[in-house]
Amino acid sequence: MAGVRNRWAIRWLRSQLPELVASGVITSENARAIERHYEHDEPRTNFAFVILATLGSALVAAGIILLIAHNWDDLSRATRTTIAFLPLLIAQALVVFTLMRRNESRPWREAAAIFDVAAVATAFSLISQTYQLQGTFSDFMRTWLLLSIAIVYLLRTTLGAIAYVIGCVVWLFATRGMFSPEGNPMLFWLLLVLVIPYVAIRFRLDRAGRKTAILVIILALASLFGVGATADFANANVGALAYAGLATAIYLCGMKFFPQTTGRLHPLAVVGGIAIGVVTIVLSFESNWHMTYRFSRNSAANLAVAVELLFPIAAVCLAGFDLLGRRAAFSLSAALLPIVAAVAWALTHLCELPDDKWHSTSCSFAAAIVMNCYALLLGIDILARGIRRNSIARANFGLLLIAALAICRFFDSDLSFVARGVGFIIVGLGFLVANLLLFKRRTAP
């Protein structure tokens, strides 16, 4: 009890400080000393209190649920409906309290946000059960996400934003996943756009923060899933361009918006770099350039194509902007991926497109050759950059790319065992020599 009174007293005292300084009772030096004195007390008591309060209310709630569940079937529909709304009302009251009295406390905001969002889901599931509401899991996820997004902004919770983005991906899988291959995934982008202003706010407030990094990485990964579903839905031969554009855009965003002074890359740039490598290797397969003139043409599919094309356009703009301003810190060869993919894509269209996706043409081979050459150049460039910058990770990533390219071609071409053996030996020697060089340089004074 004393602790609680003390906390109130401390808060009151701190709120009085500016006035006391203004009226000359104490000096600003004194005020700062008082602030410093109480600085360490408050957050700890605050946090411990939140944890205990959460634990306590969870136990009470669990007890109530047990009591209700025991008699659930005997309760009338009206009673069950009232019970369904109760947690939501309590959660909303807690949010209002947090906004009014605990607005500066992060644990309070996070806890209130989680409680409110969970209470919305509870209300929905209890009402669904009581009234035998039908609807699919995807409908439920969509409504839940739309009713929750505002909480992310109001309570400024980054954890909530991360959970929201993951929720969008869950919606995507429920709508166009293994069990429901027919759904239209375009709403995913709208749901994702709703969280972008929050990402921008986080970026402005705390660019170097770990949570900001996690948020942008989760967003990037979610977009990769989104492009997959969109390309599948559009079924319009431009998936390769979309993936090349997105991977490059992620890499460029990582380099441009999160510059690092230490010489290391920001995790977002690393994710983008890996995505560029993977997309390049995947597109080096000839079968991925099989095109067909039979593709869907309706307004939904056209919108999907437009969304797909946004990514390569964004990537080219990002790169072009920096190149024109001569501020480019990124690897030019990596940034070229969407252009190279576009060239390969254009090449496939020089031949008459076949009836279905199982046929190769001489043009699809030409496209694959372009991608293979690019993959090799990219690998060599990253390796050279790694050696120049004395970065073992980057040099090995370049080598890994070359090795992956070599392995893929050994397996899908009809080379003799001798040729394959020699190829593997050369790649292996490359790894050894490059690493030896790097380590030697590192240990040299």
Place this chain on the structure above:
Amino acid sequence: MNMLRIMIFAVVALAQLGVPAAMVWQREQTLKQGRVWKFRTAPVDPVDAIRGRYIALRFATEEFDAPVKFESGNKSVYAVLKQNTDGFAEVDHLTTEAVETDDVVPVESAWWYGGKQHVRFPFNKFWVAEANAPAAERAYIENNRRDKQNAYVTVRVRRGDAALDQLFIDNEPLSEYLRSHSPR
């Protein structure tokens, strides 16, 4: 700034309460004023990830003889119901016209195969409380075999809105059936 936040939250809170409340309201209207239809069931069961457990329902009348495929284009399909001599609902015919009467229900999907028209009604999950789920499932399966067709649901239909009301097993609502057949 904070006052603004609270005002925005007031709107959000209203939406959080309003969306489920609107669902309750519509269901209440249909359950109170809708016409009662009895649908005979036909067997199955999976588990929904989030919303507790349910019994997956199939209905005998979801499949009926039709010499030609029903062509709907891209429009929504509705089933016009009629009552058979046993007092159970049957599909009279399909239509693409959204008529707001008490004998028309929307249809989730429709397909035609081998001289039979198949449809899927939008009321195909019967939610049961977690504790009762295994017993409910057993009761439903036991009374829903080819040699023992003893289960049906009642659905209230009002202005094209269909609300699943009760699952009857052996002419008793599920909860009462479970109580009278519980081992204790």
